[in-house]
Amino acid sequence: MTLYVRLTKKVMHNVSIKVLLKRLAKFGLEVAVEKTNIIKFDRSSKLRFDFIGFEIYWDKNRWGKIVLKRRTSRYGIPSINSQFQGMV
DSSP: OOOOOOOOOHHHHHHHHHHHHHHHHHHOOOOOGGOOOOOOOOOTOOOOEEETTTEEEEEEEETTTTEEEEEEETHHHHHHHHHHHOOO
16 A cells, blocks of 8 residues: 655655755764755746855756856855955
């Protein structure tokens, strides 16, 4: 007998976070749960986000195929420059 469970988005979100935390703990890493957020990021999304110094987004390549792209974050370089100038 198979039991099918319909999970709400909130339950799936909590399950995903728990799986992620368990996997990271395996390698001695941890995540600040209050700062962590799982977002819907698919090809139809116009969402852009920054991750470890890069801006991640969907765009078309030169053949018109939608691909995942990344570039240096707009916010990283100016803050690094201002920190460096404060040191000099």
